[in-house]
Amino acid sequence: MKRRSELPDREALRERIIGLGERSVHKSYYPELQERMGDLERFRALLDQSHDAIFLIDAVAGVVVDASRSAWEQSGFTRSAVVGAYFLDLIVPADRGRIYAFMDSSAREKKMPGPLVTSLLRSTGDPIPVEITLKLVRFSGNLYAVAVARDITERQEAERELRIKESAIESSTDGILILDLEGRIIYANRAAGEIFGCASPGALTGHAFQAFLTDPDGALSVLRPLALGPSLHGELQGQRLDGSVFDLYVSGSRVKDEKDRLLCLMLICRDISDQKAVEEMKRRAYEQLERNIEQFAVLGDHIRNPLQGIVGLAAMMDDPAAGQILRLSYLIDDIITRLDRGWVDSENVRQFLRRRENFGR
Known part of the structure; x- marks a missing residue:
């Protein structure tokens, strides 16, 4: 019979049974298991943070x-x-x-x-x-x-x-061009292609904007100030692919990113040839109106001078026809008076046009 001191320690035996003893095979894997479980939990937490x-x-x-x-x-x-x-x-x-x-x-x-x-x-x-x-x-x-x-x-x-x-x-009915910082066209809409006489807007891309102006230096008057200022507008002479020339109105602005860095330039182009033709027609009509007004004033004086002579002679005549001459003379004078009033009305029209249309300046 063994002595009590030779019996296995009860606590040590318990640890070996549950896998925590010094000689336990399970104990050698326990730290590795814990590490893998920790990795798994961290990976799962990482996945759960994903949107x-x-x-x-x-x-x-x-x-x-x-x-x-x-x-x-x-x-x-x-x-x-x-x-x-x-x-x-x-x-x-x-x-x-x-x-x-x-x-x-x-x-x-x-x-x-x-x-x-x-x-x-x-x-x-x-x-x-x-x-x-x-x-x-x-x-x-x-x-x-x-x-x-x-x-x-x-x-x-x-x-x-x-x-x-x-x-x-x-x-958009206006031509829209987007230019890189060197002035080359990188985008053109359909209207821009039509304005510059291209079969498709893509025919404009890759070309310098100045290639579509009669005066290439005119592009510098647009692009250089635009690169420094927020916006610009003005009139230029445009040139289509077939060589025809037209009046071109251009307004431009700078395009920046959220960090205020300049990305590109945007130009809005409009063919104003018809508009300029209408303005020229109005200008000529206004000039003719002024000439007519001046002629009204001169003709009235030219008619009144001899008319006064006729009235004077008729007043001295001892003839039954003198009364008829005076009556007709007064009728002519009344017509001239109405022409004078028309001249005043025409002058008011001229002043109105000058204010509204800015013609005649």
């Missing part, structure tokens, strides 16, 4: 076996509602076939598709526009699909606003 919704899907059953926090928070579901659900049930019905075809066994050897633009379903049934990247992976012999869904609501809204702005620029 992308990440799903781990059983590629055979199509069931979600795990998901990041964003996957259920963005959709409005609980984690328990997402994990265990069929992944295709979380996608809008119209796009389920594309994702099913990718995860189907007959397609697993095919090339990986690019990102799929589709929509996830919220718990309310409303769609969330997303861009999904799918990848097949194997864990312990099992095939899984990793789906990373990125919310593209803001991107789609920005793209929509950009399309509206592009459509507005393209439909």
